[in-house]
Amino acid sequence: MESLRVALLSDPGSRSYPIHIGTDLIGRPELYRPYLGGGSAAIVTNDVVGPLYLPSIRKALEGIRSTEIVIPDGEQSKSWQTLEKIFDALLAARCGRDTLLLALGGGVVGDLAGFAAAVYQRGIPFVQVPTTLLAQVDSSVGGKTAINHARGKNMIGAFHQPLAVISDVSSLDTLPERELRCGLAEVIKHAFALDLPFVEWLEANIEKLLQRERGALTYAVKRCCELKAAIVAADEREAGVRALLNFGHTFGHAIEAGTGYGTWLHGEAISAGMVMAAELSLALNLIGKPEVARVRSLFRKAGLPIAGPALAPERVMELMAGDKKAAKGKLRFVVLEALGRAALRGGVEEDQIRRAIVAAAQ
């Protein structure tokens, strides 16, 4: 088991929390014990992950009064309705402010249960137990929680830090192929945005990751968490550098919204989005054609889309105007100044964006 600690600078006591990464962690009681002082727990999971891992967690929590809340699998659960069901269940079980909430599942469960923990009785403690690669690299660090709104993804949410993250890479054995690739999209994002040596490591090791080699997965998850933790420590409230982690996301969100959430998975949408962002970086003369080719090549090897859906560029642009990263009506984009070095660029001209969308589709 590998462990790293994430510092929370904005916390008065300079609190930090651990991320544990390794094999067969879900069933280990000692990983939960430090957080069960209140004597009760509530596990939020979905109907796919629950049957697989609830028995192990139940055993690890022996002697603790616990409630299990099982929601339907899928993005549609990041809704008011499901959130209300969680509150109803917590209240019916008389969960108090010292109840530990465990989020067992992928990004949807983590975002939703994390938001429930953020606002239930104005905040209760929670531990993330991510069971998808996407969630292990993406939702373990940063404390972002949210639900969706008909007008946009993650529109309602809160920053709420977990007490610990338990990332069991053996749980990735049961992950569908398509979701594994989506997780790799997020891994690759961290590399292109922040770390050239990690880009090179991925170019050499992408096959091992696709074959779910546990050593390679543990390394990739850990490296992403380290990179993200460094960014977040510098900028816990996303005032600046944290926006770099949105590389590919402005385009990606537009793809998801334009095709209807769930048609393109998040990882697929941001892969195509990162290619668009790379093309935009080329159009702005920040990087050259060989760099764009390397971006395309790594996504192709990972089995991820490099071209967006059949959406008119105008429609993509319209959807981006509603994106929450818009500041004072102008669009800001995360671009690449080099492989492994992303930067935030404001006031980009509409025509350059249009051309990047067209170029990415070729």
Add this chain to the structure above:
Amino acid sequence: MESLRVALLSDPGSRSYPIHIGTDLIGRPELYRPYLGGGSAAIVTNDVVGPLYLPSIRKALEGIRSTEIVIPDGEQSKSWQTLEKIFDALLAARCGRDTLLLALGGGVVGDLAGFAAAVYQRGIPFVQVPTTLLAQVDSSVGGKTAINHARGKNMIGAFHQPLAVISDVSSLDTLPERELRCGLAEVIKHAFALDLPFVEWLEANIEKLLQRERGALTYAVKRCCELKAAIVAADEREAGVRALLNFGHTFGHAIEAGTGYGTWLHGEAISAGMVMAAELSLALNLIGKPEVARVRSLFRKAGLPIAGPALAPERVMELMAGDKKAAKGKLRFVVLEALGRAALRGGVEEDQIRRAIVAAAQ
């Protein structure tokens, strides 16, 4: 105009915010200007307060792109449904993360709009413009925001600090008599819980407050804000001393829940609740009969109830067991060790509580 600053210790930059208290403040542009850097604002108000003060605020915000969101007056608006309407309106108006949200109204508007600001796009800036005495003394300090759930008041919420509070005591001219008295309940609570000299001042000046003398109101609001700010600064996350501000609230919430929210106003319920808590303090030999008599007398002079509703003591106790201040199944109570000195007492025996409820009804 009187101003005081509230320090937020948990903030990394040691942010503080001002509370302005005085006459004819709502229409003063310079009080809003420092917070309008984003160029847009959204005003949340209700259908009673809106028609009275929106024209002044509109004038003060001249040149700023602003949206007005008017919700129905009353506690029933502290709901998911109303919250959703606020989000819909904010999204329809393309409000971004830099939109300033103004909460213009009483406690319901403040709690609801504050919670909307806490979770819209994971948090946007907001300014409180409280127009009831209750809101001016109670919701100006502490950053508590929330909505209700069928199973309990304020069950879903967040801590979200305003950028400023603008407490215009002239807006109390239009406040119904019953609501003025409810505000006085909260004023009196601060005195009994925290400050004997303020108890004495209130015993001497309660008539002036009932006659809405602006000088007396400004002093009372300011003193409450100072007392609450000192408590909150010591304990921003309610781990300890902040619970003292819940004097009368465990009983009071049970009264509100047992009679159906809105039948007894919050201030009325906590008045009877404070008498119950004083009787409990007597039963625990913490204070004597003369102190209980002074508690009853001040509430009587303020025209507030000193006896609870016709609820069986067993029912009140059942309702309190579901209250969010329950820790590990046992009830904790805020009691008086003296007038002006409240304390938190855990593990109180059921029979003592029952007797206090009965004694308060006599």
